[in-house]
Amino acid sequence: MIETFGEIDPPQRLLMGPGPVNAHPRVLRAMSADLLGQFDPEMTAYMNEVMALYRPVFGTNNRWTFLVDGTARAGIEAALVSLVAPGDTVLVVNFGRFGLLLTEILGRIGARIETVEAPWGETVPLDAVAAAIERYGPKLVATIHGDTSTTMAQPLDGFGALCAAAGALSYVDATATIGGMEIAADRWGVDVVTGGLQKCLGGPSGSAPITISDRAATHIQRRKHVERGIRRDDIDDGDGLRIGSNYFDLAMVMDYWSEKRLNHHTEATTMLYGSRECARIMLQEGVEARYARHRASGAAMTAGLRAMGLTVFGDDRYRMTNVTAAFIPNGVDAETVRRRMREDFEIEIGTAFGPLAGKVWRFGAMGYNAMKHKVLLTLAALEAVLRAEGVVLPAGEAVPAALAAWDATR
Amino acid sequence: MIETFGEIDPPQRLLMGPGPVNAHPRVLRAMSADLLGQFDPEMTAYMNEVMALYRPVFGTNNRWTFLVDGTARAGIEAALVSLVAPGDTVLVVNFGRFGLLLTEILGRIGARIETVEAPWGETVPLDAVAAAIERYGPKLVATIHGDTSTTMAQPLDGFGALCAAAGALSYVDATATIGGMEIAADRWGVDVVTGGLQKCLGGPSGSAPITISDRAATHIQRRKHVERGIRRDDIDDGDGLRIGSNYFDLAMVMDYWSEKRLNHHTEATTMLYGSRECARIMLQEGVEARYARHRASGAAMTAGLRAMGLTVFGDDRYRMTNVTAAFIPNGVDAETVRRRMREDFEIEIGTAFGPLAGKVWRFGAMGYNAMKHKVLLTLAALEAVLRAEGVVLPAGEAVPAALAAWDATR
Numbered sequence: 001m002i003e004t005f006g007e008i009d010p011p012q013r014l015l016m017g018p019g020p021v022n023a024h025p026r027v028l029r030a031m032s033a034d035l036l037g038q039f040d041p042e043m044t045a046y047m048n049e050v051m052a053l054y055r056p057v058f059g060t061n062n063r064w065t066f067l068v069d070g071t072a073r074a075g076i077e078a079a080l081v082s083l084v085a086p087g088d089t090v091l092v093v094n095f096g097r098f099g100l101l102l103t104e105i106l107g108r109i110g111a112r113i114e115t116v117e118a119p120w121g122e123t124v125p126l127d128a129v130a131a132a133i134e135r136y137g138p139k140l141v142a143t144i145h146g147d148t149s150t151t152m153a154q155p156l157d158g159f160g161a162l163c164a165a166a167g168a169l170s171y172v173d174a175t176a177t178i179g180g181m182e183i184a185a186d187r188w189g190v191d192v193v194t195g196g197l198q199k200c201l202g203g204p205s206g207s208a209p210i211t212i213s214d215r216a217a218t219h220i221q222r223r224k225h226v227e228r229g230i231r232r233d234d235i236d237d238g239d240g241l242r243i244g245s246n247y248f249d250l251a252m253v254m255d256y257w258s259e260k261r262l263n264h265h266t267e268a269t270t271m272l273y274g275s276r277e278c279a280r281i282m283l284q285e286g287v288e289a290r291y292a293r294h295r296a297s298g299a300a301m302t303a304g305l306r307a308m309g310l311t312v313f314g315d316d317r318y319r320m321t322n323v324t325a326a327f328i329p330n331g332v333d334a335e336t337v338r339r340r341m342r343e344d345f346e347i348e349i350g351t352a353f354g355p356l357a358g359k360v361w362r363f364g365a366m367g368y369n370a371m372k373h374k375v376l377l378t379l380a381a382l383e384a385v386l387r388a389e390g391v392v393l394p395a396g397e398a399v400p401a402a403l404a405a406w407d408a409t410r
Numbered sequence: 411m412i413e414t415f416g417e418i419d420p421p422q423r424l425l426m427g428p429g430p431v432n433a434h435p436r437v438l439r440a441m442s443a444d445l446l447g448q449f450d451p452e453m454t455a456y457m458n459e460v461m462a463l464y465r466p467v468f469g470t471n472n473r474w475t476f477l478v479d480g481t482a483r484a485g486i487e488a489a490l491v492s493l494v495a496p497g498d499t500v501l502v503v504n505f506g507r508f509g510l511l512l513t514e515i516l517g518r519i520g521a522r523i524e525t526v527e528a529p530w531g532e533t534v535p536l537d538a539v540a541a542a543i544e545r546y547g548p549k550l551v552a553t554i555h556g557d558t559s560t561t562m563a564q565p566l567d568g569f570g571a572l573c574a575a576a577g578a579l580s581y582v583d584a585t586a587t588i589g590g591m592e593i594a595a596d597r598w599g600v601d602v603v604t605g606g607l608q609k610c611l612g613g614p615s616g617s618a619p620i621t622i623s624d625r626a627a628t629h630i631q632r633r634k635h636v637e638r639g640i641r642r643d644d645i646d647d648g649d650g651l652r653i654g655s656n657y658f659d660l661a662m663v664m665d666y667w668s669e670k671r672l673n674h675h676t677e678a679t680t681m682l683y684g685s686r687e688c689a690r691i692m693l694q695e696g697v698e699a700r701y702a703r704h705r706a707s708g709a710a711m712t713a714g715l716r717a718m719g720l721t722v723f724g725d726d727r728y729r730m731t732n733v734t735a736a737f738i739p740n741g742v743d744a745e746t747v748r749r750r751m752r753e754d755f756e757i758e759i760g761t762a763f764g765p766l767a768g769k770v771w772r773f774g775a776m777g778y779n780a781m782k783h784k785v786l787l788t789l790a791a792l793e794a795v796l797r798a799e800g801v802v803l804p805a806g807e808a809v810p811a812a813l814a815a816w817d818a819t820r
Contacts, residue, residue: 206678
């Protein structure tokens with residue numbers, strides 16, 4: 001007898017860590033629609049709608065705005081492997097774990113990697129970026145918008161222009177901020193931006209929205225190499241070095257998303273339905289209102305944690321609005337607190353990586369969870385757990401402080 | 411005013427092409443469950459259940475049986491880039507478009523590619539494979555189980571032993587057959603097999619089940635390279651050449667799916683829920699019963715097409731049970747027929763690639779659509795459309811012939 005386990009039945013848990021977070025119910029409902037053939041006219045119409053819906057999400061008019069079929073990390077690798085050839089010099093603007101991830105991916109591509117860094121908890125000043133560009137002459141400058149490992153958001157106004165002036169392309173990983181903090185691909189002048197659904201867009205992991213400037217698209221298409229099994233007279237190979245991945249070959253993926261509809265992978269239809277609904281919800285709320293809601297949630301969480309006597313990590317000027325790290329009080333077992341939060345309150349809060357591992361908890365308020373009541377419930381629960389664990393703290397201060405901050409920010 | 415389009419509302423279309431096909435409603439319902447944190451105990455329990463559920467699906471006891479987060483093509487690339495280093499000789503057993511795809515992916519990895527081929531519509535005899543192994547001394551032999559481009563299924567009993575005896579690893583892409591024709595990874599002696607959900611497993615594209623023998627896992631783990639941002643004292647790098655992709659680094663993905671739970675990508679939770687339900691449905695039906703259902707559906711489709719006077723493509727001895735190609739009658743506009751099938755009957759049938767483009771239609775009966783009534787409806791609709799298009803054919807013969815074939819096979 002083969003074990004088939006029970007029906008899927010996860011606990012109703014409130015996910016207040018750095019992501020993934022709970023999906024908006026509308027997104028999950030949209031994903032229950034039945035499938036379509038990948039070249040059926042209704043399917044290709046949905047693909048075109050997704051392209052249109054994600055342009056305002058990215059703050060862009062880029063024609064090439066679509067989905068990579070994989071998690072946010074797939075979007076990052078697709079961007080880098082399509083933009084960078086072995087031996088190209090790439091400057092990584094690194095201020096946390098996800099900056100390191102860029103170097104790890106680039107190393108496998110065979111790039112020459114240079115970095116300009118900030119300590120965890122800070123960001124990299126634009127003049128340091130400019131100096132590094134001048135020093136290294138990179139073909140690409142790559143960075144992270146919000147790095148959840150440090151809770152810092154790199155200021156990006158002027159970033160793209162700086163790169164373009166030096167003849168470099170620019171890439172930003174916006175996985176942790178898209179849908180929660182403003183992404184302004186065009187105003188930033190950035191060539192390629194990628195994201196994911198599982199944080200501020202309020203969907204499940206597994207689809208990576210991407211936007212590509214015409215300049216970068218031209219660069220990528222020069223590296224096009226059409227599979228022998230599907231060659232057509234109307235589509236030529238480029239004269240550039242073939243992209244090192246087939247799945248992540250954005251030149252081919254663009255042909256799939258264009259009127260050419262050249263077969264590549266089989267589009268992940270259900271994830272596309274979900275991605276579409278994430279963007280619809282965001283645009284119906286209004287992008288400004290949505291960013292304001294995340295700002296208010298983050299301000300409330302921060303104020304509540306501080307009112308509880310906890311010390312918030314990182315430079316206030318550059319903290320992400322949607323995730324907040326607080327130092328674990330001395331003498332407290334961090335994992336016991338996380339377990340009691342989960343078991344007694346069905347609330348998940350986050351651990352940390354690298355230099356912050358064991359030092360801070362991370363509290364997210366993202367997407368469908370960037371709401372007043374969810375922040376207040378998290379703070380009330382945390383206060384109760386910390387008191388039960390013997391932490392001496394001001395009783396009953398966190399919730400009113402959070403409420404006041406919420407109201408002041410709205 | 412930003413356009414946000416309407417709610418997702420695809421037509422209720424019967425997808426009888428070579429895939430994707432309609433998802434089983436239970437799969438879509440399972441995917442509407444809310445999300446969990448990626449290291450929550452309930453989530454990791456679901457991951458372990460998925461590993462257990464896919465072992466009988468693959469016909470294996472392999473410990474390393476899990477999901478790659480992407481479409482079926484992502485599973486193929488993950489397997490190849492993790493198994494093959496630049497300069498390695500790989501023998502591709504090629505009898506269609508998807509064999510060509512293997513060579514395309516391997517070319518980008520920098521492999522030395524040798525092939526042993528069969529014309530479209532045939533398969534490669536095992537003694538030809540043996541001779542090619544002897545001639546080229548490959549490190550890996552890679553092939554396709556069922557290639558939908560030709561509707562042929564390569565016989566694989568003895569294949570793995572042949573490779574192992576020559577010191578080669580073996581890989582099989584079973585995307586088009588998994589869940590519909592028997593996959594016997596252990597009996598075949600094959601090291602790595604990958605699949606997808608969107609055909610005979612009756613789910614949406616976007617998750618790629620994979621199984622890896624201990625021998626192949628050891629080979630892959632020697633190439634492990636842990637990201638700097640998440641290094642831990644209990645996990646060492648291997649001494650082999652670093653895998654050329656981060657996202658597809660199966661050594662890291664195995665650490666994520668193991669008790670180590672080393673962070674890699676954020677698991678695509680909703681796709682995992684769907685993958686889990688696909689396997690549960692299959693195992694509850696019984697793998698033998700499921701294969702028999704696909705055989706009966708394919709036999710019925712084939713008999714019906716022949717009774718209509720159409721000529722079925724390819725060698726009967728090796729045809730896949732779940733997809734059937736038939737030549738387009740002379741003087742008929744193939745796309746007009748497909749459009750009338752879609753617009754008048756809401757039934758999708760498939761086109762073809764490469765040497766068969768414009769010559770055949772492809773009819774699938776896969777997963778939730780490998781059912782008597784769906785085959786009969788497709789045949790009845792096709793007969794009506796062909797008659798309307800002026801094709802002279804025996805009237806009313808297809809359905810009874812299909813019914814008789816169904817009954818004879820059940």
